[in-house]
Amino acid sequence: MYYNSNTSILLIITIMNYALFSFAPNIIKDIYLKDPFSSELGRSIIKESIEMIDDLGFEEFTFKKLAIKIKTTEATVYRYFENKHKLLLYLTSWYWCWIEYQLAMRNTNINSANERLRNAIRVITHSDNYENEQLNIQLLFNIICLESSKSYMTKNVDDLNKSGLYYNYKKIVAHISDIILEIDPTYKYPHMLISTMIEGIHHQKYFSIHLPSLTDNHENEDFIYDFYNQMTFSTISK
Helix, strand or coil: CCCCHHHHHHHHHHHHHHHHHCCCCCCCHHHCCCCHHHCHHHHHHHHHHHHHHHHHCCCCCCHHHHHHHCCCCHHHHHCCCCCHHHHHHHHHHHHHHHHHHHHHHHHCCCCCHHHHHHHHHHHHHCHHHCCCCCCCHHHHHHHHHHHHHHHCCCCCHHHHHHCCCCHHHHHHHHHHHHHHHHHCCCCCCHHHHHHHHHHHHHHHHHHHHHCHHHCCCCCCCCHHHHHHHHHHHHHHCC
């Protein structure tokens, strides 16, 4: 194949874009004992735990049941995670890394803060529409909606927070809050607004499936996005 200067430039740009947008989760090492993606068994632990937690619920899920499912020993699972709460923290952290990646994909080179905020709300609302070759995003999103609050609604939350174990979630809230302040630098409650929006989206997703009388589903798949888009922009424009 013949390479000229234009071909070389195009190749460099392609490589740079791939490096920029290739997904590599940055998860705090204190969450796990051994990186689960460093081995085939570790990857099986993550993939099967997502399926089992989605199927059984976090309370009924145990390392013993997981070990039986992946044909290993319970002690082996404990070599990767200290307990199932740390595993849940890993899953939620991986998810927020995935959200950060999606935001970068959609908002790079977009100057309008209003448009970037709309994109952020859409990513949070429709993250289950995306695919990833490593994990089942749809099942993981189900866990986020139903179980993720259990990662921080715990007695030792302060110690976990001091260790940085909620870094990935807080990074997303801070990032979108900064967009809010670009739109209105005088707005006093950006973090409160964004954390309320994120948690509300998860609750409304759950309500729309299981407790529909607690929400307003007008047979419009974008009803949750429409509501939080309107709520967010109306709030900061007051």
